[in-house]
Amino acid sequence: MENNVKKIINARLRGRDQLFSLQIKDGFFSQINSQSEHLDADAHCYDASGNLCCAPFVEPHIHLDAALTAGEPNWNMSGTLFEGIERWAERKPLLTAEDVKSRALKTIELLVANGVQYIRTHVDVTDPQLIALKAMVEIKEQIKDQVHLQIVAFPQEGIWSYPNGRELMEQAISLGADVIGGIPHFEFTREYGVESMRWVIELAKKTGKLVDVHCDEIDDDAARFLEVLATAALEADMGAKVTASHTTAMHSYNNAYCAKLFRLLKMSKINFVSCPTESIHLQGRFDTYPKRRGITRVKELREAGLTVCFGQDSIQDPWYTLGNGKLLRVLDSGIHSCHMMGYSELKNCLDLITDNGAKTLQVEQEYGIELGKPANFIILEGANDVEVLQKQGEVLLSVRNGKVLLARKPCEVITCTQFNIKG
Template identity: 40%
Template sequence: MLVRNVKFNSDNKIHSIYVNDEGMIECIDCNRKDGTVIDAKGRLISPPFVNPHSHLGYALTLKYAKFNESGTLLEGVQITREEIIPKISEEDLRKRLDIISKMLFINGVLYVRTHEPVLNDLAIKMLRIREEFTNLIRIQVVAFPTPGYFYGDNIERAEKALEEGAEVVGLIPHSEGSIEEGYKSIKIATDLAVKYGRLIDGHVDETDDPSSRFSEALAREALVRGIGKRTSISHMTASHSYDNWYFHKLLLLLRDSGVSVISNPVVSLHLQGRYDNYPKRRGIARIRELMKGGVNVALGSDNVIDAIYPLGDYNMLRVVQEAFLVDHFVASEVTSLISGITENGYKALSIVPPIIEEGQKAQFIILQARNYYDAIRTALPPFLVINGRYYANNNVSFLVNDSDITDKVINIVD
């Protein structure tokens, strides 16, 4: 395959890339023309997107149970735990994951972290079948002990999932039965991570309660144990309600510990503030302040078409767009947000980003636009997604009376 007229961000020049039959970048600017030829028309090439927080195991299960009528996280979790997870067999998961992997792929996501409940061995089921989908995406599994380590035999189930190959230890301290059990769960998770040499990613402080401060305890534990770079704090929506003095103190600890924060702005907007009268809190992590303070912040999709969030499509550019909107970013900061689904995401997952060079496996995307600004503004799926020998071509065009206006409406800020 020859991809012509590709804009490289590194030198702002147009190049061509030849991908051979083995899915390797054989040469750049050699203009070999055998096989498929795709004209990128000056569109921007980019590393693949990362989705650092999802729940693939019960995605697309919205109609498996009654609807979540309150819209709260608590009701959604209860429906998921009691009515949906017990219905999920390995074959059911395989059928949905076939669709999900394609949804992720066409949206340019080649790497995804999924939090899989240890209940009903859902995490282990994911581990058993995930290799069937590596032609399109790579899946990193979190052994997720929802609704807490002290629920049933979740400690044993989590350890079993780690022994089966889960790369990440999960936790959810604010959901435990008491504050004391919440702090104990942090010790359990960090002990497991050290024992098995695993990463950590917890649902932490996913609440509007300003007194929920487990992020501080986890960051401190990670700092003391020297595992900060292997640790992620997902959600941290309570930080939206922290007083500014405390948040500044926490920010310094997060920075010094080296932990990553993973925010899921779309779903958090849907879930948080449900118990407020007007004015309602936005209920997301303080993305902008965290980034400015030197914390590695990545952005995830979270739930898609399930009891917790009934919409969604794994469009990571839309996730970036919502982060810009909800946390009061400004025009000069738009393009910097792309790091939340590229370099910062790779860092959170402890994955080395693919390199767009001769002799490397072809893993890249070409956006619909000629720059990141217009790509985020339009939030269109990438024009081209390549993972080795597999590719998706999302050729978007707009016509008015048979006159092609695509370039005029997409590339405005170029």
């Protein structure tokens, strides 16, 4: 296949039954036409063979600076969130720019090989040298033609609770961070957590940055910093630019409180990221039986009209030993864990790893299969959302600005046992 794609034929589009052909000129979609019949391919076009042409996958929550460090120097034996933080604190002094770049680029290659073109990475800035942050800024520039990368200044050990935490956050922004993070439930006191949330929103307002907070990532039903974040975002009129990641404590909130909380959340219009595979692994660790899932109320948030997307969170790091960059795996796990298997929910399930992520990252202007937009897309095995999820197949093609990032052929079965079934 040529490096540049100029035409795709026999493609399906999400929510549409007929076949389509798409033409690309100078890296943008120039024509999108429905087909009345199947077309024969020639040397100058890509035959989608009835498979789904979809906007690229969005990874809205990953920790590239910690990826591929599981077991270095010690394993997280309890499997808990807090031991993960302890193990990372042991690994952090061993960081070098070369170490961070090597692991991050390997992980990005894994994500790109699985259809991801947009990534938001949280980078630990509770490091006086900001080694990982500086390395990630260099990587962002290096890969800008292949991947849209957003960098979150993430205070893993707190803003108020870590020495010079505020100064390090501000320095990270000056060095090139795109998003301001937080971790209020890990601050020493509730007062520190509340102060940190108001400070984060004020700083974002002043600097024009986005916000993405690790918010209430704990089973404790008394962790209620989400209401503080949402209120501050509402007062600052910047809810669409604010994201609450994890919010796993919501799993433990009583329904009366949630009824009140959801009124605020809908008014604030903030976004949500859930990391179902990691949350179901890390949460519920203090339970005997019954054990809670520890995943935020994804189904209810979506039904309330709020934007929710799924992320992997970790790939082989102190918090999560597995992970392979396959967001379809995360989606499959998430819809099971969140009781979202109704057909009406399955019909648009890819929203959780595509459109909703684009909205959360605020890249909607360049995202989507529409005339005049950049020709960024992937081809997935299956004709629609449901079939893609059922097949759990590979990404067959990934194209960015009309240029091929990856191409692979569908898996071919060489032999198969034939069964004769007699009635």
